[in-house]
Amino acid sequence: MAKWPQTSSPHRHRRRRKGSAPCFAAIDLGTHNCRMLIAEPGKDGPVVIDGFSRIVRLGEGLGKSGNLCEDAIQRTISALRVCAGKIRRHNVVRSRHIATEACRQAVNCKDFFEKVQAETGITLEAIPAxxxxxxxxxxxxxxxxxxxxxxxxxxxxxxxxxxxxxxxxxxxxxxxxxxxxxxxxxxxxxxxxxxxxxxxxxxxxxxxxxxxxxxxxxxxxxxxxxxxxxxxxxxxxxxxxxxxxxxxxxxxxxxxxxxxxxxxxxxxxxxxxxxxxxxxxxxxxxxxxxxxxxxxxxxxxxxxxxxxxxxxxxxxxxADRGVREGLLVRMMQDAAKQ
Known part of the structure; x- marks a missing residue:
């Protein structure tokens, strides 16, 4: 039998009003997916106003070569260009862009990050597990x-x-x-x-x-x-x-x-x-x-x-939530303290 807890979904996208609250963005670049949420602070936490998700398979072949392959890099950069465009369009005031296991392992991670920065303007960081x-x-x-x-x-x-x-x-x-x-x-x-x-x-x-x-x-x-x-x-x-x-x-x-x-x-x-x-x-x-x-x-x-x-x-x-929501909560909490 399926059951739901009494909790609201943070992903009910809503149309932004002119002059509304500042926007925050979180990108989670994994071994398989590139995902982003853009949200503004709400009474009960982040209110999502836009999002993006694309399968990029960044870790394809990584186990054999130890490197991110060129096809996977190009797929990922293409997805990150979309993210960058959304970030500019929503006038995001603060964002964080994290990468996980594939980038933790890849020998050419630094070169990949530099290429992403040059081609999209997005600064990635590999975070510990x-x-x-x-x-x-x-x-x-x-x-x-x-x-x-x-x-x-x-x-x-x-x-x-x-x-x-x-x-x-x-x-x-x-x-x-x-x-x-x-x-x-x-x-x-x-x-x-x-x-x-x-x-x-x-x-x-x-x-x-x-x-x-x-x-x-x-x-x-x-x-x-x-x-x-x-x-x-x-x-x-x-x-x-x-x-x-x-x-x-x-x-x-x-x-x-x-x-x-x-x-x-x-x-x-x-x-x-x-x-x-x-x-x-x-x-x-x-x-x-x-x-x-x-x-x-x-x-x-x-x-x-x-x-x-x-x-x-x-x-x-x-749970269909996780790292991106955590990033948004942390950024909004930090901003509220300033």
Whole structure:
């Protein structure tokens, strides 16, 4: 059964009024996507007035060469030009443009940043995995409700997967522990050498991810907490939002219906098994997956299954928010102090 918490969506775009509040912009350049939000301060947090998202696959081939390839660089610069145009058009007063795992790993990251600056005027910065997880937590705070004392939050990215074990008892929830796994949907797919895999191979992938989760689990006693008192589980990634959309039977993705959706593990497992058993061509035909994501969904499902198998919370709350919202909140808070 699907459930929604009583919280409003921060992505209800609205038309700007002349003379309205100053605008802020946040760009999150990941291994797979280039995404931006432009917002102005509101009574209950950032009010989004414009956005942009494009699949750029910046990390394509990175695992083999150690460098960002020229095709991926050009795709990304093309997307960032659109972002730069929107930033100018909205007269943004403050912005931050961060890059994550692909740029953390790439040998030619500095050259890439210089090229982006020269061709778009956008200054990128590669942030540590810990800051990425902290920004995701800030962006997801409105969904960390429900009466639990602890929450496990995860973000399945293109080049890495971040997990945070969160204390919900403080006035402002904060991470007790953060772990960044060097695996994401893009590098797992390239390592697997195929967008499809047999049922046995899929279970091997789940086991490989589970082995990486074990030290984090042991260090913070996460399994014991789930067994003793339960905890909230929150997932933010294209994998979980896509499965949420499929569960709802959407013919076109609708963020307002997916963000904050809670699914039972029986539904999560059924959906992950169904999608991972499909051939890539069949996944392409699903409207909320399509050709651009079809080759990555099996890997995302393997990571998700490893997480839900190790920590059987029973339910998963889905977040279609994260780093960009966290950046906006931080910038607006800093501006208010000045």
């Amino acid at each position: 810990e800051e990425e997880a902290t920004l995701t937590l800030t962006g997801c705070l409105p969904l960390l409700t429900g009466g639990h004392s602890r929450a496990l939050m995860f973000d399945i990215g293109g080049g890495s997967t971040e997990l945070s074990w969160i204390d919900l008892t403080a006035c402002v929830p904060h991470a007790i522990g953060i772990m960044s796994l060097p695996i994401g949907v893009v590098n797992m797919m390239e390592k697997n050498a195929s967008p499809d895999c047999t049922a046995d191979r899929f279970q091997c992938l789940v086991a490989e991810v589970d082995a990486l989760l074990a030290p984090f689990d042991t260090e913070f006693g996460i399994s014991e907490t789930f067994a003793r008192e339960g905890a909230l589980m929150l997932g933010t990634s294209g994998t979980v939002t896509t499965l949420g959309a499929i569960h709802l039977g959407l013919t076109r993705y609708d963020r307002s219906l997916v963000d904050g959706l809670t699914l039972d593990f029986t539904d999560i497992n059924r959906l992950a098994d169904r999608v991972s058993a499909m051939p890539c061509e069949a996944r392409k035909a699903l409207p909320c997956i399509g050709p651009e994501r079809a080759d990555l969904m099996v890997m995302g499902c393997a990571i998700l299954k490893a997480i839900t198998k190790r920590w059987p919370a029973g339910q998963l709350r889905i």
